[in-house]
Amino acid sequence: MKQYKILTINLGSTSTKLAYYENEECKIKTTLEHSVQELSVFNDLMEQDGYRREAIEKFLRDNGISISDLDAIASRGGHTKPLEGGVYQINETMLEQQASGLYGRHACDVGSKIAYKMAAGTKILPVVVDPPVTDEFIEVARLSGHPELPRQSRFHALNHRATGKRYARDNGKKYEELNLIIAHMGGGITVAAHRRGKMIDATNGIDGDGPFSTNRTGGLPVGALVDLCFSGRYSHKEIKKMLNGEGGLTAYLKENDVRTVEEKAATDDYFALCLEGMIYQTCKEIAAMGAVLEGNVDAIVITGGIANSQKITARMKERIGFIAPVVIYPGENEMDALALGALEVLRGNEPLKSL
Ligand SMILES: Nc1ncnc2c1ncn2[C@@H]1O[C@H](COP(=O)(O)OP(=O)(O)O)[C@@H](O)[C@H]1O
Numbered sequence: 001m002k003q004y005k006i007l008t009i010n011l012g013s014t015s016t017k018l019a020y021y022e023n024e025e026c027k028i029k030t031t032l033e034h035s036v037q038e039l040s041v042f043n044d045l046m047e048q049d050g051y052r053r054e055a056i057e058k059f060l061r062d063n064g065i066s067i068s069d070l071d072a073i074a075s076r077g078g079h080t081k082p083l084e085g086g087v088y089q090i091n092e093t094m095l096e097q098q099a100s101g102l103y104g105r106h107a108c109d110v111g112s113k114i115a116y117k118m119a120a121g122t123k124i125l126p127v128v129v130d131p132p133v134t135d136e137f138i139e140v141a142r143l144s145g146h147p148e149l150p151r152q153s154r155f156h157a158l159n160h161r162a163t164g165k166r167y168a169r170d171n172g173k174k175y176e177e178l179n180l181i182i183a184h185m186g187g188g189i190t191v192a193a194h195r196r197g198k199m200i201d202a203t204n205g206i207d208g209d210g211p212f213s214t215n216r217t218g219g220l221p222v223g224a225l226v227d228l229c230f231s232g233r234y235s236h237k238e239i240k241k242m243l244n245g246e247g248g249l250t251a252y253l254k255e256n257d258v259r260t261v262e263e264k265a266a267t268d269d270y271f272a273l274c275l276e277g278m279i280y281q282t283c284k285e286i287a288a289m290g291a292v293l294e295g296n297v298d299a300i301v302i303t304g305g306i307a308n309s310q311k312i313t314a315r316m317k318e319r320i321g322f323i324a325p326v327v328i329y330p331g332e333n334e335m336d337a338l339a340l341g342a343l344e345v346l347r348g349n350e351p352l353k354s355l
């Protein structure tokens with residue numbers, strides 16, 4: 001069997017995750033974490049391009065991996081028009097749509113741009129898998145309350161699907177026969193209803209919706225936000241950054257590392273309140289997805305970096321355990337899901353889609 005070499009890159013709002021695969025086997029994996037201070041020097045997300053690419057090239061150098069040996073680079077990404085799930089070749093159209101900012105903006109947009117540039121002029125296939133704009137919403141989920149502002153699908157689709165499939169595998173079931181509520185708790189937090197293999201509703205992780213997270217506001221009081229926008233105190237860009245990048249725990253506490261927040265919460269009431277607020281809002285959204293699934297919930301699955309905290313997941317179980325069994329998959333399955341997606345295309349088992 002031919003051996004394929006795949007680099008997976010996953011640029012999150014608080015981390016850069018890198019891994020190297022030979023076929024299904026992950027040979028090397030690393031996570032670089034980025035503090036609020038480190039990221040505050042960049043006015044715009046897209047300016048992180050050089051800084052993040054340097055980290056990727058250093059990873060390859062340090063591990064003796066030659067770029068020219070790679071068959072594919074699979075990146076998490078990116079924000080384009082809504083798409084069906086699958087593996088997409090990164091091309092100019094995708095990068096133009098991402099750069100427009102019309103469909104949301106996130107560090108993973110920088111990731112797919114870097115993958116494309118690294119692969120340019122070589123035989124390497126640059127791809128994204130199940131991008132955050134993967135859209136399987138039922139029609140009623142698109143209504144927001146005003147036709148000019150439909151709800152949109154922008155969430156951790158890659159990890160949601162991979163985690164749903166993992167839960168199904170671990171329980172001897174097919175993903176397509178289960179109803180799951182999955183909460184991904186990373187730099188951003190998104191909650192989705194999975195109905196028999198389709199992600200039919202999800203909180204928007206980019207645009208001021210759902211729970212607040214380490215660096216995002218989530219949903220805000222809309223009237224007050226409108227007043228703030230027209231107050232003359234902030235530019236459009238500043239408001240956007242307030243919602244996504246400098247919101248949530250970063251706004252309240254100037255801290256995006258939940259481990260530090262937990263530590264300080266032991267002795268500081270305000271830290272404890274803000275941490276409880278993030279848990280409370282996430283649990284409220286999970287319960288709301290119970291209504292989306294009309295009470296037919298096989299399990300609630302909590303994943304992402306924050307799911308490593310036993311204290312947090314235990315508190316969540318107290319709040320939402322009445323709905324269905326709560327299962328914890330700490331970290332994310334994104335690196336494997338990226339590698340597998342690319343591998344299936346290289347082997348000719350999955351179609352390569354494009355914009
Ligand atoms: N053991 C842990 N306990 C609590 N929080 C954790 C733990 N490990 C990681 N985290 C938190 O998880 C978040 C990052 O999650 P991750 O899924 O890696 O996100 P991203 O891809 O958005 O950077 C950070 O806020 C980090 O503090």
Ligand SMILES: CCCC(=O)OP(=O)(O)O
Nearest residue numbers: 012013155186187188205
């Ligand atoms: C579309 C949401 C993606 C996201 O929030 O990713 P991070 O948690 O890595 O910031």
